[in-house]
Amino acid sequence: EAGVVQSPRYKIIEKKQPVAFWCNPISGHNTLYWYRQNLGQGPELLIRYENEEAVDDSQLPKDRFSAERLKGVDSTLKIQPAELGDSAVYLCASSLGAAPRGETQYFGPGTRLLVL
Amino acid sequence: DAKTTQPTSMDCAEGRAANLPCNHSTISGNEYVYWYRQIHSQGPQYIIHGLKNNETNEMASLIITEDRKSSTLILPHATLRDTAVYYCFRGGNKLVFGAGTILRVKS
Numbered sequence: 041e042a043g044v045v046q047s048p049r050y051k052i053i054e055k056k057q058p059v060a061f062w063c064n065p066i067s068g069h070n071t072l073y074w075y076r077q078n079l080g081q082g083p084e085l086l087i088r089y090e091n092e093e094a095v096d097d098s099q100l101p102k103d104r105f106s107a108e109r110l111k112g113v114d115s116t117l118k119i120q121p122a123e124l125g126d127s128a129v130y131l132c133a134s135s136l137g138a139a140p141r142g143e144t145q146y147f148g149p150g151t152r153l154l155v156l
Numbered sequence: 157d158a159k160t161t162q163p164t165s166m167d168c169a170e171g172r173a174a175n176l177p178c179n180h181s182t183i184s185g186n187e188y189v190y191w192y193r194q195i196h197s198q199g200p201q202y203i204i205h206g207l208k209n210n211e212t213n214e215m216a217s218l219i220i221t222e223d224r225k226s227s228t229l230i231l232p233h234a235t236l237r238d239t240a241v242y243y244c245f246r247g248g249n250k251l252v253f254g255a256g257t258i259l260r261v262k263s
Contacts, residue, residue, distance in 0.1 A: 044199070082243050082253030083200065131199055144190075147199030 044148035058120035065134030160254035178244030
């Protein structure tokens, strides 16, 4: 069974440029998560989807970040415009249901973003 | 506060048991405790989770105190490949990872 797929694996951009990350979850997983991980810290949840619905986006900086999960399968996270402080690893995870009810999250390898 | 508290780092001799503690004193009754680990440049990997009872699988054991305010992850026979950052994580309305414990297994 294929795991969570993310692309690109690495991205280098200049500040003020837009950038997008793509995630394909494990087949059949209804819940999808985007996390941001700064160097030396644990992952921080940005947004959680249950099917097509964003059920928790309270930590998503909505002035520059947006996300979508059309058709409830793959998802895209966008930053426009990027700032120097956005340099981080962006992780996507999926689970059969929502983790609060005891579902295990499976993580992708992440996209490492460097903003110059 | 929805975060967990873990020691910054620990060392363990190869072949010995590694005991990693986590404090989650404000955990609520329906929140699970999860443990993940992360090897450099990879996404976090699930290890084990539990609610009230102690749990064991092929990777590790999880001991949760009766008041559920803390837990310990036990790797019974640590190997060099267990060197990683270990995260204790409360699953609830807010999904929050702690800072993690850097476990160094030494030969």
